[in-house]
Structures are given as structure tokens and as C-alpha cells.
Amino acid sequence: MNPSIKQKSDNTEYGNVPIDFSFVLASSVHDMKNSLGMLLNTLSAMMENSPPRDADQARFFSTLEYEAARINGELVQLLSLYRMDEQTMMVVIDEHHTIDIIEEQVARNDSLLKSRHIEIQVDCDIDLIWYFDHELVGGVLNNLIVNCARYCRKQLLVSATEESGFLCISVADDGQGYPDNMLLGPLPQGSVSFGSGNTRLGLLFARKVLELHKSKKGQGYMTIANDGPLGGGILKLYLP
Missing domain, CATH: 3.30.565.10 (Histidine kinase-like ATPase, C-terminal domain)
Known part of the structure; x- marks a missing residue:
């Protein structure tokens, strides 16, 4: 093996910088949530500007909106659970x-x-x-x-x-x-x-x-x- 090539260690390091996968995943989830929020806003505007022509199309639009909203909700829950685990969640009673x-x-x-x-x-x-x-x-x-x-x-x-x-x-x-x-x-x-x-x-x-x-x-x-x-x-x- 070439001694100049450093093997990846168990805690996944590149050089001297360890990768915190929980932080990486949380950051990725945050970005996905923002993108999905933009998608939901675009879908809502599209439905307002071009209302469904019939009941079948209305159900189709409703399914799109429901699934996008459901995924967005799950991403929010994932971020919240991460913040709870990191004890950074703000609870306002x-x-x-x-x-x-x-x-x-x-x-x-x-x-x-x-x-x-x-x-x-x-x-x-x-x-x-x-x-x-x-x-x-x-x-x-x-x-x-x-x-x-x-x-x-x-x-x-x-x-x-x-x-x-x-x-x-x-x-x-x-x-x-x-x-x-x-x-x-x-x-x-x-x-x-x-x-x-x-x-x-x-x-x-x-x-x-x-x-x-x-x-x-x-x-x-x-x-x-x-x-x-x-x-x-x-x-x-x-x-x-």
C-alpha cells in the first residue's frame, strides 16, 4: 500500500478534520426543508393561477400538495428531534x-x-x-x-x-x-x-x-x- 495514502479511520476523518454526520445530516435536512417550502409555495401559486378543471385534476393537485406537506412536516420533526438531542431546542411555555x-x-x-x-x-x-x-x-x-x-x-x-x-x-x-x-x-x-x-x-x-x-x-x-x-x-x- 502506498504509505502516502492515509486510510479512512473508523470515525471517518479526512486529514485532521472529523466529520460529524449528525450535523451534516441536520444541515442537509434544513436545506431540503427550505427547498420543499419553496416548492409548496410554487404549487400553491400554480393552483391559484390555474385552478383544476375537474374533480380528477383537483384530486391530483391535492395529492401533490399533501405529499409535499407531509414530507416537509417530517423534515421539521427531524430537525426538532436533532435540536432536542443537542439540547438546543427552545421551549416557550x-x-x-x-x-x-x-x-x-x-x-x-x-x-x-x-x-x-x-x-x-x-x-x-x-x-x-x-x-x-x-x-x-x-x-x-x-x-x-x-x-x-x-x-x-x-x-x-x-x-x-x-x-x-x-x-x-x-x-x-x-x-x-x-x-x-x-x-x-x-x-x-x-x-x-x-x-x-x-x-x-x-x-x-x-x-x-x-x-x-x-x-x-x-x-x-x-x-x-x-x-x-x-x-x-x-x-x-x-x-x-
């Missing part, structure tokens, strides 16, 4: 009207819900106030609505109430329910997914966000069950 965060996420997914002919109901006292990070909890709720819209038949129900000193925000659907391997009460560290595996990252992100919310009552958690109020699955977020 403040007082909020719970109805506001629910209505924001419902409005955010209005085109998706309409294109799939899904009726969404909201059940929340307008005076219900709680302390939480608006952006993080909003991201979790948005992910739940998007995934439930994908697997439900025609109806979704988002509700919020106080239970035993915790704020409980639940998302119920009229689909086939969650698979058996997810019906484990509070979510464990292990692998969970729908058949496609798309929700594994979303559920991990949700659990981490809930764990960041702590008080003397305990820390946030979630539960999953079937036979909800609409006959399908129901996922509940608990915030202390």
Missing part, C-alpha cells in the same frame, strides 16, 4: 386558549380535508386556557390531523377538556382503528407504525414534545385506543 391552536391546525389542513370530503368536528370550551409551547404542540396536532385524515373514512373529531389536572387533546376518527402493536397505553420506546410506517417519526416527535412539558403534576404523555367516539381510533395528548 406560555398561556394559550386551547381552541385557538385547534382551529389553526384545522384551517391549515382545510384543502386536504375538503379534497378528501372529510368532515371535521371541534369540541372545545372557548374559555379553556392552558400553558404549553404553541409551536411544538401545534406541530404535533397538525401531524395527527394529517395522518388521521389519511386513514379515516369521512369523519374526524378533535376535542379538548381537562382530565385530572391535565389538558387532554384528542383526535378521533371513523377508520379501522389502530393496529394491535400500537394499543399499549402510554407509548413505549419501541417501534410503532401504521402498515406504511409513516407515523413512527410523528409519534416519536409527539412523545418527545410531551415529555418537554413538565410540572409538579408530572410530565406530558399520550395514549392510543380503539372504539373511540366515531367508532375508530382515538389518540390523546396529555399536558400537565
